[in-house]
Amino acid sequence: MKLKSQLIFTLIIFITISIRINSQSFTWLGTLGGDESEAFAVSNDGSIVVGESKNSNDEDRAFRWTVSGGMQTLSGTSNIESMASSISSDGTIIVGTTEDEFGTEKAFRWTETNSLEYLTQLGGDPFIESDAQGISADGSRIVGQIQNTSGEYRGFIWAESFGMKELDVLIGGDSTSLVNSIDGDGSLLVGWSSDENYNQRPVDWRDYISNAMPIPVISGNGVAEAISENGTYAVGRIIMNGNEMHGFRWHKVPPGYWDPEVDLGFLSGITNPEVCYALDVSDDGLVVGFTTGQNPNGIVAFLWGQINTLTNVMYDLNVVYSNLINQSGYLLQANTITPDGRFIVGQGYRPSLQRYEAFLLDRGEPTSVNESNLALDKYSLEQNYPNPFNPSTTISFSIPNESFVSLKIFNSLGEEVEELVNETKPAGKYSIDFNASELTSGVYFYRLRTKGPEINSEQGIIQTRKMILVK
Numbered sequence: 001m002k003l004k005s006q007l008i009f010t011l012i013i014f015i016t017i018s019i020r021i022n023s024q025s026f027t028w029l030g031t032l033g034g035d036e037s038e039a040f041a042v043s044n045d046g047s048i049v050v051g052e053s054k055n056s057n058d059e060d061r062a063f064r065w066t067v068s069g070g071m072q073t074l075s076g077t078s079n080i081e082s083m084a085s086s087i088s089s090d091g092t093i094i095v096g097t098t099e100d101e102f103g104t105e106k107a108f109r110w111t112e113t114n115s116l117e118y119l120t121q122l123g124g125d126p127f128i129e130s131d132a133q134g135i136s137a138d139g140s141r142i143v144g145q146i147q148n149t150s151g152e153y154r155g156f157i158w159a160e161s162f163g164m165k166e167l168d169v170l171i172g173g174d175s176t177s178l179v180n181s182i183d184g185d186g187s188l189l190v191g192w193s194s195d196e197n198y199n200q201r202p203v204d205w206r207d208y209i210s211n212a213m214p215i216p217v218i219s220g221n222g223v224a225e226a227i228s229e230n231g232t233y234a235v236g237r238i239i240m241n242g243n244e245m246h247g248f249r250w251h252k253v254p255p256g257y258w259d260p261e262v263d264l265g266f267l268s269g270i271t272n273p274e275v276c277y278a279l280d281v282s283d284d285g286l287v288v289g290f291t292t293g294q295n296p297n298g299i300v301a302f303l304w305g306q307i308n309t310l311t312n313v314m315y316d317l318n319v320v321y322s323n324l325i326n327q328s329g330y331l332l333q334a335n336t337i338t339p340d341g342r343f344i345v346g347q348g349y350r351p352s353l354q355r356y357e358a359f360l361l362d363r364g365e366p367t368s369v370n371e372s373n374l375a376l377d378k379y380s381l382e383q384n385y386p387n388p389f390n391p392s393t394t395i396s397f398s399i400p401n402e403s404f405v406s407l408k409i410f411n412s413l414g415e416e417v418e419e420l421v422n423e424t425k426p427a428g429k430y431s432i433d434f435n436a437s438e439l440t441s442g443v444y445f446y447r448l449r450t451k452g453p454e455i456n457s458e459q460g461i462i463q464t465r466k467m468i469l470v471k
Helices: none
Strands: 019-020 025-030 033-042 048-055 060-066 070-072 079-089 093-099 106-110 115-118 127-135 141-148 153-159 162-167 176-182 188-194 200-208 222-227 232-239 244-253 276-279 287-292 299-305 315-316 330-339 344-351 355-362 394-397 403-410 418-427 428-435 442-451 461-469
Touching: 048 355, 060 093, 060 355, 079 162, 093 141, 106 141, 106 176, 127 162, 141 394, 200 232, 244 287, 244 461, 287 344, 287 442, 299 344, 394 403, 394 442, 418 428, 418 442
Parallel strands: 033 079, 033 330, 033 355, 060 079, 106 127, 127 176, 153 176, 176 222, 200 222, 222 276, 244 276, 276 330, 299 330
Antiparallel strands: 019 025, 025 355, 033 048, 033 344, 048 060, 048 079, 060 070, 079 093, 093 106, 093 127, 106 115, 127 141, 141 153, 141 176, 153 162, 176 188, 188 200, 188 222, 222 232, 232 244, 276 287, 287 299, 287 330, 299 315, 330 344, 344 355, 394 428, 403 418, 403 442, 442 461
16 A cells, blocks of 8 residues: 555644745645655645645554644544545545555545445445545546456546446556546546556556557656646656656647657756656646755655746746745655646655655745746636536636737547637737537637747647537
8 A cells, every 4th residue: 555644633733834925825734643744635726635644653544634624634544544645626525545454455435424435335346455546526536446356456447327447458468557647527547557568658548448548658668647637738757768767748639649748857957867756737737746856855846847937847846935935844745736736735854843744835826926936927728617618618828928829729539620819919818708609519629829929830838728518
């Protein structure tokens, strides 16, 4: 069981340290009385964080943290080894894994109404062990890994309508796979599946009915760790040059192909870098994880992407938000970023307490952020609203400089169905209404491409998002 950190609440001695500057804030989340905690997921509004911590008896417990209540043991897990790994967008449904007295892993779903329920009790294919890794935005679908009755470890998807479903592996490959993440509407899953030589390969599953399909890599073995809520980006890691671990990001374009991966590289100025793990990605492609860095542990939490710049850059979170962290410790690993890029959770180290501790970083309102250690405002394409829609929706985007802007709509086959913008526009934020009354129900994509003074297909800023028309 991948119990990375642990927790409990027994007349708890938890101290939550929060530092707020302007609209940004940083919070150490404390522990359940032990010497370690780690945050794995956060609700979209940043109000609920879940993860794992040590309690005062050095036992591993799943935790749920709220602004008003602090860190508490997830109800139903007080007497069992446990970890909370993911949470629905609104924070009402939590999934994770427990471990019984025999060391058997059991995936669970938690709600305030029903508390903890094991997936084995909720129907589906028979299995021996299970480990929950991810959840769809509305909480209706859960993914992870099971050990089936043949002893094989396979990726799974669970839903109320069909229970537990074992997923197929790569055609011609080994019998082992794992699903790490699921997009917001539950239609696209990513993880890994072993090939015929038992090497892990990054893969996706489409609507859970097909075999695992390989996500393209230039070379090396690897894993897809996460997919953005809108299904546009995926991130993971690949072993290259013998033993270097590189972080990668993939971009899905109409009608659903993955562009060649982008190597995230390493922090500037670091000699002999060895590792970069990309662990999560926002809807507009911001990546978080950990990489080789300058602190006593040798690794630091990073944020990578077009952050107020025209090019993708990797930033050490300890440097960018040094005014918030204020020498209280250093951030080692960023595990999750919310779809809008505002909230980041993970684990850091606090020298004064000599313990590893979960943290919550609030980067501030996306529209009002003023990060003094970065420059300019960024290009951004927002999720359409409403979504799903019928027949009209609004698409908003921002450009920091005068640019030539193209905004087009594509169907699921990659065919252009409408062009909304095709002209030079001054810097600013724009909202465009789109009426799909003449289109059929289905999945559509809208793509923003900017370049000044004219568009070149090999340059400029390109962002794509998915929307659903329901009639």
